[in-house]
Amino acid sequence: xxxxxxxxxxxxxxxxxxxxxxxxxxxxxxxxxxxxxxxxxxxxxxxxxxxxxxxxxxxxxx
Numbered sequence: 001x002x003x004x005x006x007x008x009x010x011x012x013x014x015x016x017x018x019x020x021x022x023x024x025x026x027x028x029x030x031x032x033x034x035x036x037x038x039x040x041x042x043x044x045x046x047x048x049x050x051x052x053x054x055x056x057x058x059x060x061x062x
Contacts, residue, residue, distance in 0.1 A: 006029035010026035026047075
């Protein structure tokens with residue numbers, strides 16, 4: 001989850017014009033995703049294509 005959050009943060013930084021920090025953070029997160037999940041894992045590929053990760057953190061109602 002932390003790596004996905006870093007990818008999302010990189011997208012936010014890029015959107016606010018902080019490109020250097022975004023690229024640095026994205027590179028580290030992509031390398032870690034590839035090392036952890038594999039270079040061909042769907043999440044790694046999505047991050048490489050700059051698809052923003054989606055997570056629903058709201059608790060489910062029962």
